[in-house]
Amino acid sequence: MKKVKMTVGILVMTLTLTAISCKDGKKDEPAAPMSNEMYQESMDDKDDMAMSDNQDAKAEAILKDYFNLKDALVGDDNDKAKELGATLASTLGNFDASSYSDSEQQELKDIMEDATEHAEHISESDIAHQREHFKIISKDVTDMVAITGTENTLYQLLCPMYDGGSNWLSMSKDVKNPYYGSKMLTCGEMQKEIN
Amino acid sequence: MKILKIIATIALVGFVGIQFIPTERNQSDTVPETDFMLVHNVPETIQKKLQVSCYDCHSNNTQYPWYNKIQPAAWFLEDHIKEGKAELNFNEWDSLSSRRKSSKLRSIIKQIESGEMPLDSYTLIHKDAKFSEAEAEELINFITQLKDSL
Numbered sequence: 001m002k003k004v005k006m007t008v009g010i011l012v013m014t015l016t017l018t019a020i021s022c023k024d025g026k027k028d029e030p031a032a033p034m035s036n037e038m039y040q041e042s043m044d045d046k047d048d049m050a051m052s053d054n055q056d057a058k059a060e061a062i063l064k065d066y067f068n069l070k071d072a073l074v075g076d077d078n079d080k081a082k083e084l085g086a087t088l089a090s091t092l093g094n095f096d097a098s099s100y101s102d103s104e105q106q107e108l109k110d111i112m113e114d115a116t117e118h119a120e121h122i123s124e125s126d127i128a129h130q131r132e133h134f135k136i137i138s139k140d141v142t143d144m145v146a147i148t149g150t151e152n153t154l155y156q157l158l159c160p161m162y163d164g165g166s167n168w169l170s171m172s173k174d175v176k177n178p179y180y181g182s183k184m185l186t187c188g189e190m191q192k193e194i195n
Numbered sequence: 196m197k198i199l200k201i202i203a204t205i206a207l208v209g210f211v212g213i214q215f216i217p218t219e220r221n222q223s224d225t226v227p228e229t230d231f232m233l234v235h236n237v238p239e240t241i242q243k244k245l246q247v248s249c250y251d252c253h254s255n256n257t258q259y260p261w262y263n264k265i266q267p268a269a270w271f272l273e274d275h276i277k278e279g280k281a282e283l284n285f286n287e288w289d290s291l292s293s294r295r296k297s298s299k300l301r302s303i304i305k306q307i308e309s310g311e312m313p314l315d316s317y318t319l320i321h322k323d324a325k326f327s328e329a330e331a332e333e334l335i336n337f338i339t340q341l342k343d344s345l
Binding site: 110111113114117118132136140 | 292293294295298301305
């Protein structure tokens with residue numbers, strides 16, 4: 001009898017451990033199905049774009065997704081930023097650099113790889129982390145625009161308070177701070193006009 | 196009572212059974228030329244700390260603890276190592292572009308500053324993997340310098 005009890009005890013412990021480790025290990029799982037969905041969606045987008053047959057349209061597509069993501073962060077919307085991070089990640093992955101020179105292609109490849117990684121993280125993080133990753137993506141996208149150019153006039157804005165000074169891009173020179181959202185919505189300054 | 200016995204037997208058989216399922220072991224004899232410590236001039240104290248605190252999950256070579264021989268612990272570890280290596284593999288450091296190196300270094304700083312790394316589930320058993328305040332500061336200073344020099 002005692003033996004049976006002990007065995008049962010050990011087994012219960014084992015099973016509990018298994019349950020705990022499974023839970024821990026799969027922590028990030030819920031985000032996965034969503035990003036798949038988003039991926040499919042933007043695959044369709046890609047087809048649309050291929051028809052327009054305009055290389056710069058690809059950079060424009062990245063900018064469009066970037067601005068949407070920025071707006072979600074301005075609005076303190078964690079869930080929306082997750083979705084848009086996944087969208088941006090697949091748009092970045094679809095970028096076609098073939099019309100650029102070899103050195104530009106290499107630079108663009110590095111930019112896309114880096115930005116994709118951070119966009120993927122945004123698709124599964126809390127808002128504080130999303131903002132950390134957004135800072136790096138902002139730099140990547142700014143460097144991309146320096147190579148690809150863009151049809152629109154963009155503004156580079158600066159939040160001097162966030163992480164020793166952080167930039168972001170916007171279509172408008174009005175300050176709407178994606179690093180602090182509603183906490184400090186208009187904190188920051190317009191640094192320069194691009195294009 | 197009979198039911199208990201049956202359940203116990205099934206569970207025991209299950210527990211023994213899963214021990215025979217092989218796991219992928221993360222082990223390698225060679226350190227590739229792209230390794231972080233071979234590429235950069237890393238002070239010895241920091242080298243040691245990185246080995247003990249980071250390399251188990253962020254390189255191609257894990258110093259396995261004894262309980263890795265037992266399932267389901269081994270699966271738990273395998274999962275973490277896979278995830279860790281996908282995020283950052285110190286052995287393959289130099290294959291990254293300088294842009295990615297710089298953003299990885301930035302992430303390393305953030306992770307240590309916020310205490311997210313090393314994982315609590317890791318330092319629970321690997322007490323020596325924990326960063327003291329002074330150690331964290333030393334490492335962060337070093338990584339910051341390295342990042343600025345890239």
